[in-house]
Amino acid sequence: MMNFLLVAVGGFFGAILRAVISKRLNHTYRFVHFGTFAVNMLGSFTLGILVNMHLHTTANLILCIGFLGAFTTFSTFKLESLTLVHAKQWKQFLLYSILTYSVGLSFAFAGFWMAKVYLS
């Protein structure tokens, strides 16, 4: 029970920060979903780092599962992709899908690698 509460507290703050960044960055540039893209990349990079830091269970529940789990989002990304399909913006759709997928994995790897090299 206590564990789920720690996750929830992390989720509380992760969701706020996501909303703040998304509101600031979405619809600001030509890449209209840049806010969602940015939180997903930043979150993957940070989780890559934290995984290699072998955190205490409490910190892991708050930061990795709660905060970063809620800071990044999959459903919004999919709905935004669907909206691009709906508007027949195929180029934006493909770019958003491919970039999110490949850059997301690269950012997770970069964080993981940096923490392995510089922190251990």
Add this chain to the structure above:
Amino acid sequence: MMNFLLVAVGGFFGAILRAVISKRLNHTYRFVHFGTFAVNMLGSFTLGILVNMHLHTTANLILCIGFLGAFTTFSTFKLESLTLVHAKQWKQFLLYSILTYSVGLSFAFAGFWMAKVYLS
């Protein structure tokens, strides 16, 4: 300020429910990340429905941006994918990536379409 608080309350409960489902389903079947997959699909489907229900702003902030944003996760999905690459489990990695991407979009579309047909 109030808006961000609504998002955070949704995030609090979304993160808990994700943790409960992931804990129950991850590492239970041969598809080891089935829990994360399930929350991402379920969240995309539900968001597809809710988007078509034209919710009041308060409900939208709590449910769509807060709850479903935090219920689904991108960073965990990327880290799990990276772990599969690290373990050279290429088949699992490809399957997890392709399924999450294609089924996620299909589920978002299915929810969107169902709400459009049956609720409007």
